Amino acid sequence: MHSPQPTSALDIQQLAKNYGKLPVLQPLDLTVQRGECFGLVGKNGAGKTTLIKCLLDFCDIDGGAIHILGVPHSETPARRPLAYLPESFMPPHALTGRDFLQYMLALRELPYVEEQACAMCVALDLDPQALTRQARSYSKGMTQKLGLAASFLSPAELFVLDEPMSGLDPKARALLKRQLALLKLAGKTVFFSSHVLADVEEICDRMAILHDGKLAFVGTTAECRAEFNGETLEAAYLSCIEDI
16 A cells, blocks of 8 residues: 655754854744645845755754655655755856756756757746857846756656745746746645745745744734734734844
8 A cells, every 4th residue: 555645745843953053943843735835934044045955954953853745854765856946046157058957857867858948948038049058148037047947847746946036027027926826736835935025925825934043923924914913914024023
């Protein structure tokens, strides 16, 4: 018999992380369900990127446990079903866009299909002709679109995106939101960090506010507005972090 699939995509229990004697993440618990679009928000230095690095086992944790689709995060199989885009994505400058996509797909033992790659570029407002150029010639926005294309071309179950809207113009932001909606319709899980509360309110099922290494709120955006008596999500967010 096959064991049932876990209902949670991410299960974080009492996660703690210190840099030297400085606590960056104080023991926190967070669960992201399969099929959710979940937004992590907080000011610079709140610990968002550190939390993502911990769950991807890019750095040691100082306490607690993390499971990805039921598998301990430090085990290699935990990373097979996920796609990740870092906050400061930078492909190797000497590679063309096509070279980079081919390389990323090869890591998953998948073929590069030109039609699929071009279609994904168009869906993200990246001119397919850019795939013939070296990444060194790309603008910030083009670089971000290439990283997103590489992520979305993978058959992942969980997408971990650190500030995915960074460097995108309004059209590209709208197209990215469309892609995230399509992932959700396909039953995929999206976990992303953002500074833009309007994006979180528009596309996320639930959100978390991380402040000074602690989770100050976890729930829907409507629950956040209600709990902190905010007419807007921005007002609720400010009230939340000022009350701590």
